Amino acid sequence: MDVLQTGGFVVNTLTMLVAIGSSAISYLVYKDSTSPDVIVYLEQNENSKTILNIVIKNIGKSAAADVKFSFDRALPRQAFDGDASSNMTDGAFIQAIPFFAPGTSRVFMFGNYAGIKDFIGNEKIKVTSTFRKANSRNPFSREMSNESYIEIQSMAYVDASDNSNSRKIAESLSKIEKALVKLKQ
Template identity: 35%
Template structure:
């Protein structure tokens, strides 16, 4: 082959690679990406929320979810309860979501560490989300998917697994109340002594 032929082939390869990179950048800047994860609720200590979020750059349509085993629902209990929570039978994880805008998220009250750990155990639940791009053209509307793991052991020894802010306040208030009672008794005793001396 002539040198000119090799140059032509090389230029064609560069053009092809450039087109692939351009398409990949375009996809990254326009595709949705829906994930599911657990997150502590900062406004309600000890509560763990289940978050569904579109972290991609484009809107997601017709979102549905599958998991390798059922998810728990309302699994409450800071310590492990005596009974196991029921399986999730309603809500967006079960029924799906028609639309999520970029960076939009749904937050579901999932439970507390003890109740969730009692149900899930040490083996994470794998959950997959399937969704479509927003393009009207069928050529660009093929299904996309993502898989995440829900592992409650991540929260062991965290604020979510401890008694939390609310119960700690109650405990501190009881100690304070006991101290105030002792102080009140002491002041009453001192007043009585002073009254008797006068």
Template identity: 30%
Template sequence: MDLASWISIFMALIAVATAIVTYAVFRSATDPTVIVYAQPDLQRQSIVNLIVENIGKGAAHEVSFKSSRPLPEKAFSIPVPERTPDQMQSGPIVTGVPFLAPGQRLSISWGQYGGLYKYLGEDPIHIDTSYYRARANRLFKKKASIKFNS
């Protein structure tokens, strides 16, 4: 092989690498990223909210959640209560969310420190989030995971 053939192969490899990088940049600018986190309510200082938010640049479809163990619902008590709060039976974490627009945020009044601590204890909870991106082939599902520590 002469020098011209090697240069052609090298240029083809550069073109392929450029296409891969361009596609990766395009996907990062258009894919959704759905996260779940706990945050104190700024209006009601003793309340802790559970937030579901799409921080990505694309819409998320058929968002579903799977936790490592059941989450508490309405765990309202500042001191640690004697009775353990009930299990979460309804809401977006249990039923899922059909659509989350880019930047959209759902806030759930989750409870107060005492009630949440009684239910959660020292063990972390892992929440796996799965969803489809807008106009995506249904064969590809993106998954994310988050861990709550008390």
């Protein structure tokens, strides 16, 4: 009888530990899926493929508050071929973002491939984003951080030809204008 009680106690203890473990894992998955997540990256400008933008995006499922950025080296305001302007002194990267809704982004024109390559070279710039969950009811909510990298190497040989509809419309209007001038003469 004593062996049965001990065996039952062990089984109940193991069952309790499994239940606690699965509850903890469920909580961590829930917490992770409802947190903000702010990233920074380079992308091609949709309207002018030779221009690269810096994008700040909240890819998380919750709003972020007091989003601040720090860099391992200063960023220029813009970096075009032969002209890396003065360091960035204002804007979201400097003054922060007070409230950043989920799925939203801030897009800033940064420069062209040659200008950014001259500035960054083969290195990468580490961007640390710090923020907290907006409207958190947890009095012990802590600040979160995320590291992103701005690098130009992966943009080498990316197609930057402009096949946009606006360019095609502009070319067509130019042809129409030339035809009308010929007709007028």
